[in-house]
Amino acid sequence: MDSITQAALGAAVGEIVLGKKLGWKAVAWGAFFGTLPDLDILYSPFLDEAARLRWHRGISHSLLVMVLASVLLAKPLSYLHRKKDVTVKEAGWMVFWIWSTHVLIDVFTTYGTQIFEPFSDQRVTLNNLFIIDPLFTLPLLIGLVAILFLSPGSHKRMLTMRSCVGLSCFYVLLSFVMKFQALAQIKARVAEEIPQGKVFAVSATPFNIILWRGLIETPEGYFVTYWSPFDRGAAHYDFFAKQENLIQPYEGSEMLESLKWFSRGAWVARPQEDGNITFIDMRFGEIRNPEDGTMATIFQWHLERDQSGEVAAPQKRPRNLNMKSALSLTWKRIWGERKEWESVKAF
Numbered sequence: 597m598d599s600i601t602q603a604a605l606g607a608a609v610g611e612i613v614l615g616k617k618l619g620w621k622a623v624a625w626g627a628f629f630g631t632l633p634d635l636d637i638l639y640s641p642f643l644d645e646a647a648r649l650r651w652h653r654g655i656s657h658s659l660l661v662m663v664l665a666s667v668l669l670a671k672p673l674s675y676l677h678r679k680k681d682v683t684v685k686e687a688g689w690m691v692f693w694i695w696s697t698h699v700l701i702d703v704f705t706t707y708g709t710q711i712f713e714p715f716s717d718q719r720v721t722l723n724n725l726f727i728i729d730p731l732f733t734l735p736l737l738i739g740l741v742a743i744l745f746l747s748p749g750s751h752k753r754m755l756t757m758r759s760c761v762g763l764s765c766f767y768v769l770l771s772f773v774m775k776f777q778a779l780a781q782i783k784a785r786v787a788e789e790i791p792q793g794k795v796f797a798v799s800a801t802p803f804n805i806i807l808w809r810g811l812i813e814t815p816e817g818y819f820v821t822y823w824s825p826f827d828r829g830a831a832h833y834d835f836f837a838k839q840e841n842l843i844q845p846y847e848g849s850e851m852l853e854s855l856k857w858f859s860r861g862a863w864v865a866r867p868q869e870d871g872n873i874t875f876i877d878m879r880f881g882e883i884r885n886p887e888d889g890t891m892a893t894i895f896q897w898h899l900e901r902d903q904s905g906e907v908a909a910p911q912k913r914p915r916n917l918n919m920k921s922a923l924s925l926t927w928k929r930i931w932g933e934r935k936e937w938e939s940v941k942a943f
Contacts, residue, residue, distance in 0.1 A: 597732075601733045605698070608740065609761075610622040611757045612757055614682065617749075618682065619749065623743075626690075646855075649855070669687070669688070704725040705721065706721055706879055719858075729800075733764075735763035738760055740757075782795060790819060797879060798811075802926060806824055811862060817837040824929065838865070842865035851908060852875075852899065855877075859877040877895040886922075892917060925937055
């Protein structure tokens with residue numbers, strides 16, 4: 597998830613695990629270790645696009661590194677805080693819980709996390725939370741602000757922090773309940789309306805767990821549908837043709853194979869005006885612009901050959917997006933207002 601959430605969760609876990617002995621130092625260590633796995637991005641400028649896709653949320657987010665870090669850092673941390681009688685075991689558990697909660701909430705998102713590295717590059721994802729969700733993060737931040745006014749080690753301080761973490765955990769539990777309901781509804785509709793379709797993924801939409809996006813795979817391409825408990829009437833589907841023939845000139849290249857791996861095979865291709873190809877990862881939601889009735893995607897790459905003939909794929913972000921209008925449209929769609937939403941045409 598986003599860096600603020602990771603730091604806040606790490607700080608909260610640090611307070612719960614060793615706050616009685618270390619006070620604010622436990623919070624500081626929690627924020628540090630809660631952010632540390634994502635510092636793999638510091639190495640990204642030295643990698644090409646193909647390697648960058650495989651590197652982020654890779655080995656630094658693996659179970660192996662999580663355990664090794666807990667073991668290797670336990671003794672130095674214990675020694676550093678020997679005056680506070682922090683044992684090696686306590687220090688090790690603090691690192692473990694902070695690191696593991698970072699990895700866990702990354703698994704909740706659509707991006708995926710390579711927790712089995714270096715033994716497998718399979719990305720694990722549960723799709724139950726959007727990469728930024730204020731309703732998950734807010735209780736953690738409120739708890740951290742609240743304990744500013746409470747004495748380190750006090751019962752009230754510990755109860756406050758645990759209660760706020762508990763609220764965030766309850767929100768995660770609620771997200772799974774909502775996802776299972778959305779999955780059941782979407783699967784039932786697809787079985788009747790798209791017999792050749794297979795539900796590839798059901799994932800949370802931006803900043804909420806009420807509106808869910810279903811991605812349905814067919815031999816020709818992908819249908820996208822949305823479900824909210826406030827919906828009334830028949831389901832609406834947008835179809836995106838895969839157009840596999842467009843990427844044939846790039847077959848066998850490391851770049852294209854990395855893009856296919858990253859997208860877990862859920863991609864479509866579109867021609868560009870300059871003759872190159874846009875590769876679009878369909879797992880991530882499209883941004884709908886109600887003003888001109890068009891869609892845009894965030895996770896897209898432009899396949900091209902450089903001067904040496906090697907295949908490159910710089911990631912391109914759509915420009916001139918009216919995010920205010922797009923978010924306003926999403927807000928309406930959450931509550932079942934579908935007319936404007938469904939008037940936007942698929943690309």
